[in-house]
Amino acid sequence: MHTLYTRVALTGSSGFVGSNLLSVLNTAGYMTLSFGRQTVSATRNFELDLRNRFDIQDTLCEVQCLIHCAARAHVMDETLDDPLAAYLQFNTESTLRLATQAAAAGVRRFIYLSSVKALGESTRIDEPFAYDSPLAPEDDYGISKARAEEGLREIAARTGMEVTIIRPPLVYGRGVKANFAAMMRLAGRNLPLPLASVRNKRSMVALDNLVDLIVTCVSHKDAGNQTFMVSDDADVSTPELLSAMTRAYGKSPRLLPCPPSALSLGARVLGKSVVAERLLGSLQVDIEHTKQVLGWTPRVKLEDVLKEMALDSVV
Known part of the structure; x- marks a missing residue:
């Protein structure tokens, strides 16, 4: 194993990204510590609730690199009276408290899983967000990530x-899960859409x-003090994505033509403008x-992953 740092701590290790990342780190031979509200197997676990004023500085003295995956995830149908305050508490304030304690403990590298939403909600076709694009969040979740x-x-x-x-x-x-x-x-x-x-x-x-990139950022000497965009490097349209999903089930796609403007209007009438933005x-x-x-x-392709997912799903 050719690595820069071998003693790694991870937050969010019971989540979608974190659980898979932890498995890869352990298989690769890293010494890993897990911080969170849930105990996970095959690692040393320490309690951490990002909603509280925690102090884990002494424990962090054991590690060289801290990967921060835990977050309050983006919620489509938010029900809190003040969602921004909740996002800022969990995603901004706790992140900066964690980083401050990590720096004081002598942690060499802090890897933060942010979001493209720190840059905004949409782009023009073939005018993508880049690593040096200005922060311009448009919703509470994106604001919390951008401020973090x-x-x-500043801490760095x-x-x-x-x-x-x-x-x-x-x-x-x-x-x-989700959408x-x-x-x-x-x-x-395979309904006609x-x-x-x-x-x-x-x-x-x-x-x-994504997991492969995170592990690369642990081991690569030039990854420090950098901002990285990540994707499969193969952008798709909504009909291309749905067609690939349908083919993953061994079926022929059935998509019908309809002006996007009509779809957008219909979505506004139904109060589904946010959903329409993601589709259109x-x-x-x-x-x-x-x-x-x-x-x-990137190591894997969309079509191969969709086939694996189709085997798991119940239609």
Whole structure:
């Protein structure tokens, strides 16, 4: 194992990304500590509730690199009276408290799993977000991630601890839930859908590709104090995605033409404008900087992952 840091701590190790990342780290021979509210197997566990004023500085003295995956996830149908306050508490304030304690404990590198939402909600076709695009969040979740990034850069400048920021778009793979899982089920039923005329482009990242990049950022000497965009490096339109999902079930896609403007109008009437934006709009990221700095390329392809997911899902 050729690594820069071998003693690694991880938050969010029971989550979708974190659980898969932990498995890869352990298999690769890293000494891993897990921080969270749930105990996970095959590692040393320490309690950490990011909603509280925690102090884990003494424990962090054992590690060289801390990967921070835990977060309050983006919620489509938010019910809190003040969601921004909740996002800031969990995603911003706790992140900066954790980073401050890590720096004081002598942690050499802090890897932060941010989000493309720190840059905004959409792009023009073939005008992707890049690693140096300005922060311009449009919702509470994105604001919390952007402010965390700003604070982490200040901590890095003040303390000398390296900070690596990774901004994934939509992450998919076996075990994914929410909208992507719903789209898979819909594609498996192979109902005729009026989406054939949509001409958008969206970047996504397979879970295995994201995990591989994070591990690369632990081991690569040039990953410190860098911001990396990540994707499968193969953007797709909504009809292309749904067609690939349908083929993963061994079926022929049945998509019907309909003007996107009519779909958008219908969504507004039904109060589903946010859903329509994800189906009709574009959101692309440019990973050239990531590939050049790290010599990294995505390892798995969309079609192969969808076939694995189709085997797991119940239509």
